[in-house]
Amino acid sequence: MANQTIFMTGANGYIGSRITEFAIAEGYNVVGLSRSETSDQKLKSLGASFVRGDLFSYDVLREQSAKADIVIHLADALAQNMDQPYSKVVEIDNKVVDAITDGLKGSNKTFLVTSGTLVTGADPNHGETNETSPLWSEPLNDRIGCETYALKQASKGIRVIALRLAPYVYGRGGSGVRLFMSFGAQAGELAYVDDGSVKTTTVHVDDAARAYLLAIKKGRAGEAYNLSYETDVSAKELYEAMGKVLDLPVKSRPAADAKATMGEFLARFISTENRASNAKAKAELGWEPREKKIIDDILNGSYVEVAKSLKKPAA
Structure with a gap:
């Protein structure tokens, strides 16, 4: 090299x-x-x-x-x-x-x-x-x-x-997590689709x-x-973590309402199951993910300062 x-x-x-x-x-x-x-x-x-x-x-x-x-x-x-x-x-x-x-x-x-x-x-x-x-x-x-x-x-x-x-x-206070936190801060609340049970894939x-x-x-x-790193994080867990660090309410929104308020792309993105194995990358590339997991990074890592910057000052 x-x-x-x-x-x-x-x-x-x-x-x-x-x-x-x-x-x-x-x-x-x-x-x-x-x-x-x-x-x-x-x-x-x-x-x-x-x-x-x-x-x-x-x-x-x-x-x-x-x-x-x-x-x-x-x-x-x-x-x-x-x-x-x-x-x-x-x-x-x-x-x-x-x-x-x-x-x-x-x-x-x-x-x-x-x-x-x-x-x-x-x-x-x-x-x-x-x-x-x-x-x-x-x-x-x-x-x-x-x-x-x-x-x-x-x-x-x-x-x-x-x-x-x-x-x-995710990580270093950026990407989609920061975007969704910004949307929540502007709206005064965060919402996942239906029961939020679908699992998704993450990587730092x-x-x-x-x-x-x-x-x-x-x-x-x-x-x-x-x-991929984790494949068992639910939308509800993600949004509740973002809500906790932002001190905002988190609610469930029916799919039809979510599409009307968020747009079809975003509503489908946060309600789509995706559990992609990293076994091939680990076996063939020798890759071993080792950074903070996504919920920990939201609650105790790089997104804490993001949340502080997004919170509206008290009246």
Whole structure:
């Protein structure tokens, strides 16, 4: 790994910044795709270098991929425009993959792409699922389209590996937990759907970042790996923890009401069962998640300060 260069999209983001920091600590050089001076400065503060461009800078993507030893694709086109249909996100992502793999073809270099454990449906008996489980017949989005397209690029002589992130990537006071806490603070209450008994999958951002680096060393070409920690946390437990740290009431909301008030996507997200096993990542990558579990992090960890910042001052 000494003096090997990683080119990364999303290198200054929530997960990417942790990968960047850990990679540099291991001796890699990191070059991040940067859209702004603010991103430039963040990458420099992490010890990385940068190249200016975005997901439409195909020449930059192609050139930097050809120069690098490893490419990690983390940037999500949806985050840049939440109003666009997901079919457009898939189209944009596939073109990014085309540009990157044009730079990598025939090299057998490593190309890591990002997916999610929600691409598979829940087990009918409420057990854990794995990377070969049936795909979800009514998915929240078509993320599997991006994953499938990227993995097919292995035919170009590239070592393509997909990392499937848990629905709840948490830690360091960020991501979805912070977003849901913000919604609750604005509304003056938090609500889960129906009885809140559905179980979901979590992973700490630091553990996820370490898994990306392990996949560089040990991942098998053409394979997907679930990056999951806990698979038995219920929506009710999550929302009650957020309510406790925010000093806000927590209630149950019928599915129809939840869709009307939260929107269909969010209501389905927090009421969808997802129990994705990490057995493959542990066995093949040697990955061992070790950070705080999500409820502990909400009640006693990084989200305590988030809660303090969100609480409205007393009248």
